[in-house]
Amino acid sequence: xxxxxxxxxxAIPILIAAIILPIWLPWSVWLxxxxxxxxxxxxxxxxxxxxxxxxxxxxxxxxxxxxSAFVLSFVFDAPTKAPxxxxxxxxxxxxxxFISQAFRFQKDFTKLLTGLGVTVAGVFYLAFLGGxxxxxxxxxxxxxxxxxxxxxxxxVFGSDAGAYFAGRAFGKHKLAPAIxxxxxxxxxxxxxxxxxxxxxxxxxxxxxxxxxxPGIIVAIAIGILGVLGDLAESAIKRGxxxxxxxxxxxxxxxxxxxxxxxxxxxxxxxxxxxxYFG
Numbered sequence: 001x002x003x004x005x006x007x008x009x010x011a012i013p014i015l016i017a018a019i020i021l022p023i024w025l026p027w028s029v030w031l032x033x034x035x036x037x038x039x040x041x042x043x044x045x046x047x048x049x050x051x052x053x054x055x056x057x058x059x060x061x062x063x064x065x066x067x068s069a070f071v072l073s074f075v076f077d078a079p080t081k082a083p084x085x086x087x088x089x090x091x092x093x094x095x096x097x098f099i100s101q102a103f104r105f106q107k108d109f110t111k112l113l114t115g116l117g118v119t120v121a122g123v124f125y126l127a128f129l130g131g132x133x134x135x136x137x138x139x140x141x142x143x144x145x146x147x148x149x150x151x152x153x154x155x156v157f158g159s160d161a162g163a164y165f166a167g168r169a170f171g172k173h174k175l176a177p178a179i180x181x182x183x184x185x186x187x188x189x190x191x192x193x194x195x196x197x198x199x200x201x202x203x204x205x206x207x208x209x210x211x212x213x214p215g216i217i218v219a220i221a222i223g224i225l226g227v228l229g230d231l232a233e234s235a236i237k238r239g240x241x242x243x244x245x246x247x248x249x250x251x252x253x254x255x256x257x258x259x260x261x262x263x264x265x266x267x268x269x270x271x272x273x274x275x276y277f278g
Contacts, residue, residue, distance in 0.1 A: 019149045022142040032137050032149070036130070037071055042255040044126040050240040050256075051118040057111075058119040062100045066093035067127035074131040077139035080274060090128075094120065130259060132266040136273065144209070144277065151202045151210070152222065152269050156261055158198030159191040159223035166190020175227075180234040188227055195223030209277070218272045225268060226261035233260035 018035050021028040044067060048058045069089050073079075078086035097120050105112040136152075137145050167187025175183040199219030203210050233256060 015153070016150075019153070020146050022137075023146050026142055029137055029142065029145075033075065033134055036134050036137070039255050039259060040071070040126050040130045041067070043130070043259045044122055046254045046256040047122045047126060047236070048118070050236055050242055051122070053240045053242065056114045056118045058122055059097070059100055059104060059115060062097055063119050063123050066096065066123045069093060070123065070127040070131050071134065074134040075138050077135050079132075079135055079270070080139060093123065125263065126256075126259070129263040129266055132270040133262070136266075136270050139270070140273065140277070144273075147207045147209070148269060148273050151199065151207055151215070151219075152262075152265070154198045154202050155195045155219045155222050156226050156265065159195040159226050160261060162194020162197075163187040163191030163227065166194075176231055179231050179238065183227070183231070188224075191227060192220055192223050195219045195226075214272075214276060218268065221268055222265035225264035229260045229262070229264040232264075233257070 015035065018028070018032040021031065041064075044063065048060060048063070051058060069092070073082075073086050073089050076082065078089070097116055101112050101116040101119070105115060133149070133152075136148050139145070140148065163183075164187065166189065167182070167184045170186040170190070171184030173185040174181065175185050175188055196216045196219055199215050200212060203212055203215045207215070
């Protein structure tokens with residue numbers, strides 16, 4: 001527990017600084033981008049490490065090239081400013097993955113589909129979904145993007161904490177025992193309530209541009225998706241026989257273990273902000 005708290009005490013201030021500094025120093029947006037790229041790249045590596053334990057070998061070269069193309073698209077906010085190019089990047093990556101795997105498995109075509117599957121799934125799971133946080137950072141003005149990101153992380157971390165404490169205090173009914181035996185329905189409810197509470201607190205404290213009702217609704221959606229993302233990553237680890245995705249973060253496992261509750265909610269945050277703030 002001490003190691004876990006020490007890691008959080010170091011990482012959280014760095015993350016907060018990367019989020020709020022652009023309000024006063026516009027060039028510092030690149031700090032958050034750099035952190036996001038590093039974390040997503042590390043998460044992709046850990047994902048492929050898990051699949052390798054099942055002898056599902058991804059094409060890392062094509063994967064990281066595709067991930068780089070996605071990141072570059074998000075840096076320029078292509079989903080909104082150049083949707084045609086964004087779709088071309090998606091199509092280009094899928095086509096490149098199919099072609100590369102066709103040549104890669106010439107000696108044994110029975111492994112082609114598994115190699116293709118883990119390559120494409122890994123890139124879409126990490127670089128595509130997680131990349132929307134980069135688009136939030138780069139696609140809105142400094143103050144608004146900072147508020148959106150603080151709101152998002154407050155909701156996700158608050159939901160995680162609420163689920164943990166509610167589960168320990170009241171948890172009796174298992175949520176998905178075959179995937180994650182420790183998660184309970186009571187914990188889920190506690191996480192949802194905490195997500196709504198943290199959203200309301202964030203709106204009251206600093207995010208006055210966001211209405212309470214839409215803010216709480218999107219927070220609940222992000223909180224639920226966070227739990228589903230956690231369960232999805234737990235299923236991947238269970239399938240590969242691993243307790244944690246890695247051990248690079250003392251007390252927290254790997255980057256994938258920290259990203260799992262963020263990835264599914266990132267596109268929701270981005271598109272909600274696009275529709276709500278124009």
